[in-house]
Amino acid sequence: MISLLGVVLPAGALLAAGQAAKPAFTIQVSPASQSVVRGSAASYTITVSSQNGFAGPVALTAGSLPAAATAGFAPSSIALTSGSTTTSTLTVTTTSSTPAGANDLQIVGTSGKTTSSATAGLTVNTPLSGSLALASTPASLSLAAGSSGVYDLGLTRTNLTGPVGFTVAGLPPGVTAVFAPASTSGSTSSLQLSVDPSAKATTATLAIGASGQDATGATRSASASVQLAILSSPKAFTLAGTITPGIAPGVTQPVGLSISNPNNQALSVTNLSVTLTGVTRTATAVAKNLPCTVADFAVAQYSGPYPQTVAAGGTASLASLGVPTSQWPKITMLDTAANQDGCKGATLQLAYSGSGGN
Numbered sequence: 001m002i003s004l005l006g007v008v009l010p011a012g013a014l015l016a017a018g019q020a021a022k023p024a025f026t027i028q029v030s031p032a033s034q035s036v037v038r039g040s041a042a043s044y045t046i047t048v049s050s051q052n053g054f055a056g057p058v059a060l061t062a063g064s065l066p067a068a069a070t071a072g073f074a075p076s077s078i079a080l081t082s083g084s085t086t087t088s089t090l091t092v093t094t095t096s097s098t099p100a101g102a103n104d105l106q107i108v109g110t111s112g113k114t115t116s117s118a119t120a121g122l123t124v125n126t127p128l129s130g131s132l133a134l135a136s137t138p139a140s141l142s143l144a145a146g147s148s149g150v151y152d153l154g155l156t157r158t159n160l161t162g163p164v165g166f167t168v169a170g171l172p173p174g175v176t177a178v179f180a181p182a183s184t185s186g187s188t189s190s191l192q193l194s195v196d197p198s199a200k201a202t203t204a205t206l207a208i209g210a211s212g213q214d215a216t217g218a219t220r221s222a223s224a225s226v227q228l229a230i231l232s233s234p235k236a237f238t239l240a241g242t243i244t245p246g247i248a249p250g251v252t253q254p255v256g257l258s259i260s261n262p263n264n265q266a267l268s269v270t271n272l273s274v275t276l277t278g279v280t281r282t283a284t285a286v287a288k289n290l291p292c293t294v295a296d297f298a299v300a301q302y303s304g305p306y307p308q309t310v311a312a313g314g315t316a317s318l319a320s321l322g323v324p325t326s327q328w329p330k331i332t333m334l335d336t337a338a339n340q341d342g343c344k345g346a347t348l349q350l351a352y353s354g355s356g357g358n
Contacts, residue, residue, distance in 0.1 A: 023054035025080060025116055027109050029090075033121030037128070037215060038100060041093040044120055048078055048109055049085040056080060056111050060088055063106040066124055068097035071105075092122060096217070100126045130160035130214025132222040136191070137303055140227035142270035144355040145174075146197035150273045151226055152301050153179075153189045155210060160220055161185065164212035171206065172230060174199030188298065192275065193228070201232030231270075231355055237261050237310070239352035241274065243331055249343075250335035254328040257302070257352065258317040261310040268307040269356040274299055274329040278349040281342055290342030297348070300330040307356070 026049050034042040048058055057079050062071035071092045078086045090107065105120045133156040141149045155164060165183045174196035179189055191208060206228055211221040238260045244253040255274055261267040276294050285292060302318075304327035310316045318328055331350075333343065 021052045024051045024114055025049060025054050025058060025109060025111070026051055027107060027116045027118040029107055029118045029120040033123070035123040035125060036094060037125050038094050038098050039096045039127060039215060041091055042122060044090040044092075046073070046088045046090050046107060047085060048080065048088070050080045050083050053082045054080060054114070055082045058109045058111045060090075061108050061110070062090060062092070063108065064104055065092065066094065066098050066101070066103045066122070068095045069093060094124055098124050100124050127215035128159045129216055129218060130220050131158040132156070132160055132164065132210060132212060132220045134208065134210045134222035134224045136208055136224045136226050137301065140229070141193070142229040142231055142355050143193065143195050144231045145195050145199045147355055148192065148194045148273060148275070148353045149271050149355070150193070150275065150301050151191040151208070153191060153208065153210075155187045155222075157187065160212055160214040162212050164210050166191070167209040169207045169209070170204050172199070172202045172204045172228070175228070175230070190299070195230060199230050201230050203227070203229045231357055235261075235263050235267050235356050235358065237263070237267055237269070237354070237356060239272070239354055241329075241350055241352055243348065247331060247333050249333050249340055252330050252332040254325050254330050255350070256317060256319065256328065258315055259308070259310050259354070260315040261312060264312050265358055266312050267310045267356045268358060269310065269354055270307050271355040272302045272329070273353045274301065275351045275353070276331070276348060277351045279343070280347040280349065282345040285342040285344065285346070290339070292340065292342035292346050296334055296336070296340060296343055298332045298334060300332070302329045303327045
């Protein structure tokens, strides 16, 4: 007698075994987590990949955002073809009202009834308080009536990236002041002084102030004190300068000064200043309407020692006076994001001033 044995499977199991996997897509996030200061933004790369032959549009949304924060995708909808992978950028922007803490963001992709999701971490931190420091070079100037001089200003910032404005107090009668620039998001400015020809001899202590807001919204201030002397009997002399060729975006070139003393006595120079007064573009730049202004350049003043002595009836250069090139005045062409072709071949107009006595 022969027995026949067999296995009977449920009808549903036979059907499942014969089905192909459904088309779908996956979502991945990079980086997996970020930490930002409240009021700033974080960006994530969202990678969407076709699985099992999926093709079609996928709309992206973000959920579980912290309070007072917004999210945006670029693009917010992507199109997949079978086997393809496409990316989008998610930017989450917080505000000053967003609470500090850790958050799990939910990134969801939807295409009809098909969905997929991923999680990304976002930690919002309270902004750190900032600080500001101000320095001025030189520490003192001696100016003749009718002349001008410049203090170079340098800022040191900590957790303070916004604009900083400047003030000056203690100017004697007949002296006017201009900051260039009057407000900056950078680290440098200059205080330019002009002395009226009728100004009387005097000495003064100038208080230079700088202030700006840090990331918490608090105002931070800094100050520096400099000395100013107005001379009563200045000696006449002339100044000339030359710039080393080759100035270009991001390049700094020294200005070689020469001092001519027409007096029958030795001259003791107590101040040397250089001011960029204008830029003349080439005819080609003008015809093509390519801009170039003094804002494309920065001037660093002479930082060598005073006084510098020039013999009676003589002429001396900074080099012949033994001043190293590193202490000469300098012109820098700023390297900006704007098109600077208008500055190619441009001619710079420089004004020189100084003071001296016996």
